[in-house]
Each structure stands twice: as C-alpha cells, then as structure tokens.
Amino acid sequence: MKKNLFAILLFIPLIGFSHDDCESCRQVEGHPAEGLSEWTASLQQASSSLNWWSATPAQVAAAPCRQSIPSDAQMREWLAAFDSGTKANKNVNGLSLQNESVENIRALEHLTTLKDWRKNPLTAQQPQYNSTCTTALCAATELLGDSGVMALYMQRRYGFTASHLAYNETSPWTRAQLSQALTGVLEFPQGVFPMEEARPFVRFKAGQLPAGYSQSTVADSIVRFFDRWLTLPDGEKHANTSHELGHAIAAETGADRSSAWYALSGWEVQTFQGPTGPVESYKATIKEAIVSGYGSTSPVEDFAESVAAYRYNPQHLRTRSPAKYEFIKHSVFNGVEYTSAAACSQPGTYSAQLAEAVRPRLEAWNPTTADLNRMSKACLSTIFTTMGSGAPGAMLTSSPVQNCLADAPQTEVRQWMNESAASRPWGAHIEPMLRNTHVELPPTLVNRMQGATTSFGAQMRQSLTSVLPTVFQVYLPSLSRSGCQQADFSQAYTYYTPVYQTSPNDPERYRARVQIAESVRQMCLDVVQARSNPNTPGPLKTQEMTSYLKKLFP
Numbered sequence: 001m002k003k004n005l006f007a008i009l010l011f012i013p014l015i016g017f018s019h020d021d022c023e024s025c026r027q028v029e030g031h032p033a034e035g036l037s038e039w040t041a042s043l044q045q046a047s048s049s050l051n052w053w054s055a056t057p058a059q060v061a062a063a064p065c066r067q068s069i070p071s072d073a074q075m076r077e078w079l080a081a082f083d084s085g086t087k088a089n090k091n092v093n094g095l096s097l098q099n100e101s102v103e104n105i106r107a108l109e110h111l112t113t114l115k116d117w118r119k120n121p122l123t124a125q126q127p128q129y130n131s132t133c134t135t136a137l138c139a140a141t142e143l144l145g146d147s148g149v150m151a152l153y154m155q156r157r158y159g160f161t162a163s164h165l166a167y168n169e170t171s172p173w174t175r176a177q178l179s180q181a182l183t184g185v186l187e188f189p190q191g192v193f194p195m196e197e198a199r200p201f202v203r204f205k206a207g208q209l210p211a212g213y214s215q216s217t218v219a220d221s222i223v224r225f226f227d228r229w230l231t232l233p234d235g236e237k238h239a240n241t242s243h244e245l246g247h248a249i250a251a252e253t254g255a256d257r258s259s260a261w262y263a264l265s266g267w268e269v270q271t272f273q274g275p276t277g278p279v280e281s282y283k284a285t286i287k288e289a290i291v292s293g294y295g296s297t298s299p300v301e302d303f304a305e306s307v308a309a310y311r312y313n314p315q316h317l318r319t320r321s322p323a324k325y326e327f328i329k330h331s332v333f334n335g336v337e338y339t340s341a342a343a344c345s346q347p348g349t350y351s352a353q354l355a356e357a358v359r360p361r362l363e364a365w366n367p368t369t370a371d372l373n374r375m376s377k378a379c380l381s382t383i384f385t386t387m388g389s390g391a392p393g394a395m396l397t398s399s400p401v402q403n404c405l406a407d408a409p410q411t412e413v414r415q416w417m418n419e420s421a422a423s424r425p426w427g428a429h430i431e432p433m434l435r436n437t438h439v440e441l442p443p444t445l446v447n448r449m450q451g452a453t454t455s456f457g458a459q460m461r462q463s464l465t466s467v468l469p470t471v472f473q474v475y476l477p478s479l480s481r482s483g484c485q486q487a488d489f490s491q492a493y494t495y496y497t498p499v500y501q502t503s504p505n506d507p508e509r510y511r512a513r514v515q516i517a518e519s520v521r522q523m524c525l526d527v528v529q530a531r532s533n534p535n536t537p538g539p540l541k542t543q544e545m546t547s548y549l550k551k552l553f554p
C-alpha cells in the first residue's frame, strides 16, 4: 500500500530470457520523514520495531571487506591492462579518436551517445563535440571533468554509464559524489558486474525529480540518484546503492517476485481498483522475517533491503530469517559471505564450484547439429530487438547479433551450469551469478566451442532470413498504426521468448509463423495499453501475457 511506488514499462534489452520480472519497473525509494500520511497505520505499526533501512551508517562502516576507491592512476592502469590490443581510428560524436583501443572507443560511445531511458538513441538531439583530444581518456576528462577517468573505468569494468552526456535530465557527477556511488558497486563480489554492457548510473538533474516522485525519493532502480541521495550519510549512500543494484539483479530472474521469495515472509497480495487503475496491496504475514521498515512495504523492497542487509548487516538478516540469508547468498552474492573478514577475503564462490562441475563436459564436448541449433537460437531475442532497422538480412549481420552469436558458447556453458545447479535450493535464481563465469574456465576450451559455432552462424542466419520477412512485412505496418512501435514489439517478443523456447513440438515452431506474429502483436498492444496507464503493474501484465501465450501454445 504505497502510493509513490508505481510501475512504468521500460524496455531494457538483452537481459536474458527468463522474464516474469520487474526489469520493466522502477522502484522509487522513499523515506517516511516526509509525506508520512501516505503510509497506512498498519504499516507504521509493522515497522515500528525496525529501523527504516536495514543497515545503519555505523553498521556499514563496521562491515568487513570494505573497498577503497582506486586512484585515477590505478584506474588508468586497469584500462591499459585490459585492452585487447586492437586499435582503430574512429569519429565518436565529433571526437576524432586516433589509434585508440576498440574497448575505449566503445566505452566512449556509450558515455557520449545521447539516448532515452529505454536506450533508444536520440539521434536528432545528439551533440557533436569539438575537441583536440585523440584518446578516450583525454576526451572523457575534458567532457566529464574530474569524474571522467572513473566514468570510463566504470563503463568498461562494470558496464555502468555514469555520464550526464548519455541521458537528458541528468547533471554531471563530481568525482567525490561518484566515488560514493561506486563504493556500493565495488562491495559486491567480483563477477556480479557487468550485468549488461551499458546501464544508466546517473545523477538525476539537480533540483528536479521525475513526474510523480516525492521529495523524499533518494534513488531508483533505473539506476538514477536524486538530490536527496547526496544528503545521506556516506554509509546510507553505500547501502542504498546496494539496495538499487539488488533490485536490478533480482529483475533478471524475477527472484523478488517468485513464490519462493514470497513464502519466506508470507507475502499476501491483493489487487483492487484504484482511482487511476489497479493497485496492489501487500502484507507480510511473517513479520519477524522482515529486516527493515522499508522492507515491510512490498516483496521487492523486502528483497532489496535484504540485499543491503546481507552485505552490511548480515547477522541481522540471518537472525531475522536464515532462509532469506541463504536465498540472497545464492541469488545475488555468488556464495560469498560478509560475516567476518575471513569469510569475504577468501571467498569460495558458487560460480567457481559450478565451473568446476561443468569442466569435464566441456572437455568432452562434441556437438550435434541440434546442439548448435539450440545455441544459435539463444540469439533470437537479440535479433528481434534490432528489427525494423533495415532489411532482415542486414539485421542478421548487425553487430549486436554478431556479438550474440559470438557469445553463444558462453551462453551454452552457462546453461550447463544452470542445469548442474537446478537441483540446489535456489537454483532457479542463480542465473545472474553465472553471467561472467566463463572467465573461470580455460579459454582454450571455450574457444573450441567458438570455432564450431562460427560455421553454424551462417546456416542459422539463412534459416531466420526465410522466417522474418513474413513477421515484419505483414505486421509492422499495422502495429505502427495502432501505436505499437518497434520497441514495444521487441519488448513483447522478449516476453514471448521463454514460452516459445520451452514449448513442445520443436520442429513445428518455425512453421507457426502466423501464430507467432499474432501472439506477439497482441502482446504489443497490451504493452501499449499498459504504458498508457502508469499505474498498471508491469509484472501482472507479464503474467497475463504469459497465460495468453500458454493458451496459444499449450
């Protein structure tokens, strides 16, 4: 029952395939100091014995394995050490880079290319920058000031775009401010980030808030930090960053909306008709398992608060709910514990165990055509997110699709790890922990898979070329007329993908073009409808879509 928490549909591409999720939602973090009347009496009662946040600044300060911010010199060293050695010349938004590493070029593109919150480039508004700089470091420092080196480092190492040039409605970070936010990132275990190649990590425009946000809002899960965040004590800043990233990680698998998570606090959900649309009301029936006042407001805040508690106040979480502690340990922290300096300084990561478990299978790998087919299909979602940008043939050779096919072996290995973890208690939610685990396997073995899939990529593209024109040419014009744009269509497709991939009768799927297109079209219209009503809960919509599809493809 929280008036300032509402959802918008926000398309964040390339997160993966399991999407009964909240990646489309933004969590608006509030504090009861202002607007207390918004909260119900029962909520105040429920939270009266708990602090509002799950870790106090003093607890954050006392937590083990705190990380210090690297110096600019150390970050420059890292950037140089992790260059692949491939150099190029490229004009990036007016910046003429010469003999620069391809990694730095790509990072500077992310930092300087203006886009909306859905990551669509705002080409018409794109400024061209005048500079004598020929390197990305020089340009980043010139354009972003004293946070420039850190922004380039964060982009490459953690996949976060900490640049006011990349989004409207932002203000520049100072190095001191960005350092506080980065601390929260550094204090997750290695391998959790990058989550994706580019995710916002910005200071929202000074003096402003997005429409509908209250003055007490500190940050949201997009990941945007507001003026109020800057006024928090340092420890609260770090814990809040942890909280937001907890939302983002959970959104990948829907862990925070899973029945397993709901059960741990006995969450009960009621949906009723509010003045502007359906409103969800939440009640935790196992109050003793809740870690903070804010965590008692909804299952997703319960999850995000538990993430911050796990890192900075673990004994509290473990005392309140040992089962939640285990859930967060496996679904967010890769098995690393922060109960003592000894525990976190010598982490036995879950992903390392899983990598070891699949190694014999990788060594014996001798793929069938069906194996390769499955691996290439993992890129269908990527293909659909690039659609509309040209002829289907050109789309299939676009760099996102090429990159996806190149990453197919890693995706396959991750799938094996997933299988080996499936029988473990929290196996359904560990996928985020696996995204970077290929680095724990011998590169020669992964490269062997790479070689086999390269030749198959051409065959796959040919197969898709025969299917896609029907979908695009027949349906896109009518979709545009009904307000269902390319991005909506792509989003609908990503919702559809898990059902499609798990449905039976595999050989028939490609032939079911009309059904595919019709179901995606219907979902697209649902997305538009949901978008027109800012109070429509995104995940509910996803469930509706999913059930609709299950009827179509029983």
Ligand SMILES: [Zn+2]
Residues within 6 Å of the ligand: 027, 028, 029, 243, 244, 247, 300, 301, 304
């Ligand atoms: Zn939150």
